[in-house]
Amino acid sequence: MKHPPATELLASVAKFLRDDLLPSLSGSHAFNLRVSINVLDLVRREVELQAAAEEREHSRLAKLLGRNDELEAMRQELCEQIASGKITLDRAELREHLRATTLDRLAIDQPSYSAYVAAVARSGSEDERKKDAAEE
């Protein structure tokens, strides 16, 4: 028998707060509750998405730096290499890595942010174009 996943528990609490409690509040309590619901939704997305995102980040970093280590240590090394100019934005792999990592982060932190929505729409139409090209 499977335990209900934490994401479902979080979603149920957020739903209760939003649908049942929020309408009865006003002023700063309503404001802070709305922010709190956003926090719960963010934590739920983090539980759902972070592990896979970090795995992807790890494998990109391993390729980019040519070695395998703990994620945090490799992030730190990338920071140092960028700061010292050893690796620069001229390298397409670095640009791709930074974008992919940042987009994964936004999918958790703020998926309704205008620049994220625009980036996802662009990458969607890019995928379509590639598919169309492949079919032709």
Added chain:
Amino acid sequence: MGQSQSHLDDDACLADKLDALLVRLGFGNLKRGSLQRLTGGASKETWALEAVGSAGAAPLIMRRLSADALPSERTIEPDCEARLIRRAGECGVPTPRVCHILEPWDGLGAGFLSARIEGETLARRILRNPEFAEIRSKLSFQCGAILARIHAIPLATLPQLKAQFALGDLDGLYRSYRSFGGGSPVFEAAFRWLRDRAPGEARVPRLVHGDFRNGNLIVGPEGVRAVLDWELAHLGDPAEDLGWITVNSWRFGMIDEPVGGFGSVEQMLEGYRSEGGEDIDVSRVLYWRTLGSLRWGLMCRSMACPGQAGGRITVEGAMIGRRISETELDLLDILAPGSVR
């Protein structure tokens, strides 16, 4: 400032002192029940109040340092801010009239009283409500024209202000970034990009408002009525103000209208030149937009840091810390645009 204000936060006591001050200034009395704390920053308090006297009712604003405000390197003192607002007003910049700079014997701390100007400051309403539909397309030009007037104010007539150019600014921001633990490859790349392209200090320094954006502008259906929040004013590169208002965070979702979500950079620069502003290349605006996104990212981070918010960590503050990733994407859209996923 700390000890003189620590016992002032009792609203009744505050009302009594304001009433006495309004009488001394000849405004009449504080209207009962009119004193209201408006939401504002962590370091400054903003209060709305109304004076009632023989000359009629006067809606006013009191801005003062919070009792728990931490000393800040970047912000100017309230009395300096008040004198600056007066000076800008004399030079044709729409500003609220400053009625009184608080004195120690007022017992209200450091701050000032000014006229309260009716209008909208909330970007979401300015960008979406029908009463602003007509003015929206003209706001960008207007903002450029107002900035040209600010930048033209002769420095000799201003209170003493610090000079801040890109490279020194970046050093300060990098220290702040490191103090939060660093660790962002995107920020590292942005610091590098900005240092490599930093404009020199040779340009003629100008008065820079420092926080000219949606939220600090009172707008009516006919246009900008007042420019608020001068506490980040300094001397520097005028392109800084023109870049800051184009940071994506101030477009409030209207991503295709770079200036405040309501207009184009070209319209703003046209307005700037119409009031005698120098010819500023869009690349300089883009440079300061990039530095602005970086700055806003670090400001979000500092709001999530209890040490910077007087020891309290609020739900809102904690959540703002996660907005750093928004600025990382804004930075990448400039440094490494692309649709690669």
